[in-house]
Amino acid sequence: MTEPVRVAVDAMGGDSGPEDIVAGALEAASPALHPIVFGPKGLDTQGLELVEASEAIAMHEKPVEAVRAKTDSSLVLACRAVGDGEADAVVSAGNTGATLAAGLFHIRRLPEVDRPAIAVVLPARDGPSVLLDSGANADARPEHLLQFAQMGAIFSHEMLEVAKPEVRLLSIGEEPEKGNQLTLDAHALLAESDLNFGGNVESRHLLSHAGDVVVCDGFTGNVCLKLLEGTIKTLLEGIREEIRSSTRGKIGGLLIRPAARHLRERLDPDTYGGAYLLGLRGLAVIAHGSSSPKAIANAIRLAARGAEHHMVDRLAERLRSTVLASARP
Amino acid sequence: MTEPVRVAVDAMGGDSGPEDIVAGALEAASPALHPIVFGPKGLDTQGLELVEASEAIAMHEKPVEAVRAKTDSSLVLACRAVGDGEADAVVSAGNTGATLAAGLFHIRRLPEVDRPAIAVVLPARDGPSVLLDSGANADARPEHLLQFAQMGAIFSHEMLEVAKPEVRLLSIGEEPEKGNQLTLDAHALLAESDLNFGGNVESRHLLSHAGDVVVCDGFTGNVCLKLLEGTIKTLLEGIREEIRSSTRGKIGGLLIRPAARHLRERLDPDTYGGAYLLGLRGLAVIAHGSSSPKAIANAIRLAARGAEHHMVDRLAERLRSTVLASARP
Numbered sequence: 001m002t003e004p005v006r007v008a009v010d011a012m013g014g015d016s017g018p019e020d021i022v023a024g025a026l027e028a029a030s031p032a033l034h035p036i037v038f039g040p041k042g043l044d045t046q047g048l049e050l051v052e053a054s055e056a057i058a059m060h061e062k063p064v065e066a067v068r069a070k071t072d073s074s075l076v077l078a079c080r081a082v083g084d085g086e087a088d089a090v091v092s093a094g095n096t097g098a099t100l101a102a103g104l105f106h107i108r109r110l111p112e113v114d115r116p117a118i119a120v121v122l123p124a125r126d127g128p129s130v131l132l133d134s135g136a137n138a139d140a141r142p143e144h145l146l147q148f149a150q151m152g153a154i155f156s157h158e159m160l161e162v163a164k165p166e167v168r169l170l171s172i173g174e175e176p177e178k179g180n181q182l183t184l185d186a187h188a189l190l191a192e193s194d195l196n197f198g199g200n201v202e203s204r205h206l207l208s209h210a211g212d213v214v215v216c217d218g219f220t221g222n223v224c225l226k227l228l229e230g231t232i233k234t235l236l237e238g239i240r241e242e243i244r245s246s247t248r249g250k251i252g253g254l255l256i257r258p259a260a261r262h263l264r265e266r267l268d269p270d271t272y273g274g275a276y277l278l279g280l281r282g283l284a285v286i287a288h289g290s291s292s293p294k295a296i297a298n299a300i301r302l303a304a305r306g307a308e309h310h311m312v313d314r315l316a317e318r319l320r321s322t323v324l325a326s327a328r329p
Numbered sequence: 330m331t332e333p334v335r336v337a338v339d340a341m342g343g344d345s346g347p348e349d350i351v352a353g354a355l356e357a358a359s360p361a362l363h364p365i366v367f368g369p370k371g372l373d374t375q376g377l378e379l380v381e382a383s384e385a386i387a388m389h390e391k392p393v394e395a396v397r398a399k400t401d402s403s404l405v406l407a408c409r410a411v412g413d414g415e416a417d418a419v420v421s422a423g424n425t426g427a428t429l430a431a432g433l434f435h436i437r438r439l440p441e442v443d444r445p446a447i448a449v450v451l452p453a454r455d456g457p458s459v460l461l462d463s464g465a466n467a468d469a470r471p472e473h474l475l476q477f478a479q480m481g482a483i484f485s486h487e488m489l490e491v492a493k494p495e496v497r498l499l500s501i502g503e504e505p506e507k508g509n510q511l512t513l514d515a516h517a518l519l520a521e522s523d524l525n526f527g528g529n530v531e532s533r534h535l536l537s538h539a540g541d542v543v544v545c546d547g548f549t550g551n552v553c554l555k556l557l558e559g560t561i562k563t564l565l566e567g568i569r570e571e572i573r574s575s576t577r578g579k580i581g582g583l584l585i586r587p588a589a590r591h592l593r594e595r596l597d598p599d600t601y602g603g604a605y606l607l608g609l610r611g612l613a614v615i616a617h618g619s620s621s622p623k624a625i626a627n628a629i630r631l632a633a634r635g636a637e638h639h640m641v642d643r644l645a646e647r648l649r650s651t652v653l654a655s656a657r658p
Contacts, residue, residue, distance in 0.1 A: 125563060135501060138509035172464060172551040180467035180548040203552045204559025219509040220552060222501040223532045227553055230533025231560045234454060238595070239568070242588035249588040255581025259571035266567070 004034040005304040008078035008087035009296070011039030012056035013094020016291045018043050021093060024287075024296025033304045036087055038074040053077050063097030067105060075099065079106040082282035088307035089283040091299045093291035099284055100136055100277060107280040110312070112319035115140065116279030117148045118218070118286075119155055120225055123266065126209035130156050130165075133215075134275060135222035142185035145169070145215050149195055150318050151278040152213035158309040159276075159302060160212075168201035168211030170220060176200065182217060190215075193322075207232075236264075274299050282312060333363040334633040337407035337416035338625070340368030341385035342423020343616070347372050350422060353616075353625025362633045365416055367403040382406050392426030396434060404428065408435040411611035417636035418612040420628045428615050429465055429606060436609040439641070441648035444469065445608030446477045447547070447615075448484055449554055452595065455538035459485050459494075462544075463604060464551035471514035474498070474544050478524055479647050480607040481542035487638040488605075488631060489541075497530035497540030499549060505529065511546060519544075522651075536561075565593075603628050611641060 009025045011018040018039045025035040026046055036049045043050060053074035057066045067076060075094060079102040081087040090107070092099050096118070109116060117133035130152045137144060149167045156165035169187055171179035176187050178200060190197045201210045203224060216224070243253040274295065277284040283306040287299040306312075338354045340347040347368045354364040354377055365378045372379060382403035386395045396405060404423060408431040410416040419436070421428050425447070438445060446462035459481045466473060478496045485494035498516055500508035505516050507529060519526045530539045532553055545553070572582040603624065606613040612635040616628040635641075 125567065138501065170552070172467065172548055172555070180546075183548075202559075203556035204562075206556060207560045207563040217509075219501055219512075220549065223499070223549060223553065224556055226501070227532035227535060227556050228560060230531075231536045231557060232564060233533075234536040235561060235564055238454065238592050239589070242592045243585050246588065248584050252581045252584025252586075252588070255577050256572050256585065257581075259575065259578040259581070260568070263567050263571045 002032075004030075004032050005089070005307045006034045006036055006087045007300050007303050007307075008051075008081045008090040009035050009037050009300060010074045010078045010090065010092035010094060011037050011043060012053065012074035013092040013099075014287070014291045015059065016093060020291065020293050021296050022046060022048065023293035024291075025300060027293055027297035028300035028304070033301070035300055036078075036081065038078040038081075040074075051077060051081070057095055057098045059095050061095060061098065063095060063101040066095070066098050067101040075102050076106060079103055079284065082284070083107045087282075089285065089303035091285045091287060091296070091303050093287040093296060093299075096135065096275060096286050099286050103277050103280045103284045107282045107284060110279055110281055110316050110319070112316055113151075113279035114147060115144045116277055117144075117151060118221075119152060119276045119278050120221075120274070121160070121276075122206060122228070124207055124209040125266075127212075128160050129206070129209055129211060130160070130213045131206070131216070131221055131224065132213070132278070133218040133221050134225050135218045136277070137218040138222075139219070140182070140217040142182060142189050145182070145186035145217065146189045146193060146322075147279075147319060149190055149193070149197075149213060149215045150322060151315055152215060153195055154311065154314050154318055155276065155278060156212045158311045158314060159306055162212045164196050165212035166198045167195045167213040167215060168198045170203060170210070170214050170216040170224070171200040172202065174200050174202065186215070276302075276306075278315065280312070283307060331361075333359075333361050334418070334636045335363045335365055335416045336629050336632050336636075337380075337410045337419040338364050338366050338629060339403045339407045339419065339421035339423060340366050340372060341382065341403040342421040342428075344388065345422060345621075349622050350625050351375060351377065352622035354629060356622055356626035357629035357633070362630070364629055365407075365410065367407040367410075369403075380406060380410070386424055386427045388424050390424060390427065392424060392430040395424070395427050396430040404431050405435060408432055408613065411613070412436045416611075418614065418632035420614045420616060420625065420632050422616040422625060422628075425464065425604060425615050428613055432606050432609050432613045436611045436613060439608055439610055439645050439648070441645055442480075442608035443476060444473045445606055446473075446480060447550075448481060448605040448607050449550075449603070450489070450605075451535060451557070453536055453538040454595075456541075457489050458535070458538055458540060459489070459542045460535070460545070460550055460553065461542070461607070462547040462550050463554050464547045465606070466547040467551075468548070469511070469546040471511060471518050474511070474515035474546065475518045475522060475651075476608075476648060478519055478522070478526075478542060478544045479651060480644055481544060482524055483640065483643050483647055484605065484607060485541045487640045487643060488635055491541045493525050494541035495527045496524045496542045496544060497527045499532060499539070499543050499545040499553070500529040501531065503529050503531065515544070605631075605635075607644065609641070612636060
């Protein structure tokens with residue numbers, strides 16, 4: 001029998017209480033998946049392994065400072081467990097910046113990776129789409145975008161089971177000559193690479209399906225992610241308000257409720273667990289916003305799948321072979 | 330009696346036929362507003378002044394090349410009329426890039442402006458919001474963002490009648506230290522300026538109201554604009570599909586139809602006419618996508634209001650005084 005995958009779960013990150021996170025960990029636990037809960041002394045983990053942590057990092061704290069100061073926090077201890085080989089992956093529902101900082105300090109970069117990136121799986125209409133970088137690197141160079149593309153393609157293949165992921169470059173026109181200096185240069189690198197590169201794509205397609213992997217710098221990716229979230233929210237609120245402003249609308253609203261619920265479920269970011277830090281010596285996952293037990297369980301399962309598929313080794317191999325290829329005379 | 334404002338209207342740009350554009354021009358015409366139609370020989374302008382043009386620039390043509398080659402096109406002739414002082418403003422329903430190129434060649438930059446910008450008025454829930462640059466400059470420097478902010482504030486004041494427009498800088502966090510190098514540097518310039526600067530704003534608020542004026546580089550602005558359009562479209566289509574997939578939903582859909590129509594009207598980009606090129610020696614307006622007669626009429630009226638309010642002079646004054654102020658020892 002193979003060893004179970006061990007996932008370090010930060011029970012003190014995020015807005016939801018440790019109990020919800022324990023509930024998610026319990027839901028994900030199986031003979032093949034062993035969650036280790038990092039939480040306060042005395043937390044009822046209902047039989048799951050507990051590592052006690054005396055501190056917690058809150059959502060509003062400054063990432064680097066908090067990670068440096070709170071060495072006994074659940075997040076830092078969980079990341080150190082991955083760095084020390086005691087766990088295969090880490091899941092936190094907390095502060096994205098702090099998880100990035102703790103990952104860089106305690107899990108550390110793969111030597112082949114210049115810049116770890118945040119990958120987010122968009123629940124696009126025609127299939128999941130991996131957007132990266134979603135915010136780790138506000139400024140990036142063309143060669144970073146090429147690495148993001150390579151990491152995204154492996155993520156899409158190993159985690160989302162897309163056979164031959166198509167990579168697109170986010171720009172302001174489909175033509176190769178449309179864009180800013182960064183995308184023009186990145187386009188040339190991507191076109192030369194052995195990736196399945198489909199060229200530029202415009203942001204208007206992000207919610208339908210802009211590609212299996214969509215690559216951009218972290219500023220643009222973060223702007224897109226927040227604009228998507230905000231626009232969906234504002235629009236659905238607008239519809240609700242309009243409907244509620246008349247009796248006729250209210251009755252109509254009751255009748256379309258199942259349809260609306262179905263659409264909301266389809267767009268639910270909890271399905272894909274959250275944001276993935278790629279480029280470290282272990283997989284780190286930040287569960288999405290609400291962090292319901294379901295979201296936590298999905299994040300833990302995806303993290304475990306990444307470990308089972310040796311995603312980190314695959315990333316390292318892929319990037320090493322590219323580095324070697326580009327170093328050839 | 331004061332002279333009427335003369336607006337040059339390109340009847341051959343865009344997807345709609347010259348007849349629709351003439352209909353829009355007729356709707357906007359008044360004793361104080363004199364549209365001049367630039368269109369093919371023999372076009373029935375129903376009494377409006379016609380300037381004959383033998384060529385047209387299509388949506389798919391390469392902007393700079395088309396403008397250079399087609400010197401007798403309706404767009405080039407209309408822009409030259411503004412450059413020569415025969416018209417006060419120009420409205421086209423066509424190719425944004427070609428209008429930008431024709432504006433730069435034939436209307437020319439204000440000497441105080443380094444980079445003209447495209448301003449788009451977003452139909453945000455809590456009031457119109459001017460987003461600029463929406464795509465003229467894919468790469469921009471911090472001092473360009475300051476000029477965009479100054480032009481946007483004057484536009485908001487003169488055209489949208491906002492008393493003291495609040496300017497926000499689009500970034501990936503509200504805190505001044507969140508962003509990329511461009512926004513960090515631009516934040517410092519904006520904070521020092523005499524503008525009513527409200528700090529950074531995140532893209533999640535663009536559809537509710539991110540500020541009277543929202544400033545960013547042209548790459549980011551264009552990505553946001555297309556993402557907004559695409560997300561609204563995909564989401565409304567998704568709702569329609571879900572509703573139509575059951576009888577119950579269909580009946581509910583009929584009942585909420587007036588509410589849905591009301592929401593669509595509220596979000597209708599035609600209300601504000603389109604994209605405005607700011608920083609030229611005359612105002613140029615690109616009417617939005619569909620270019621219904623209503624959209625054309627609104628674009629012509631807004632262009633005329635810009636001329637009546639001497640917006641170009643105000644821009645020049647404002648930027649000149651800033652240049653002088655920053656040149657002080």
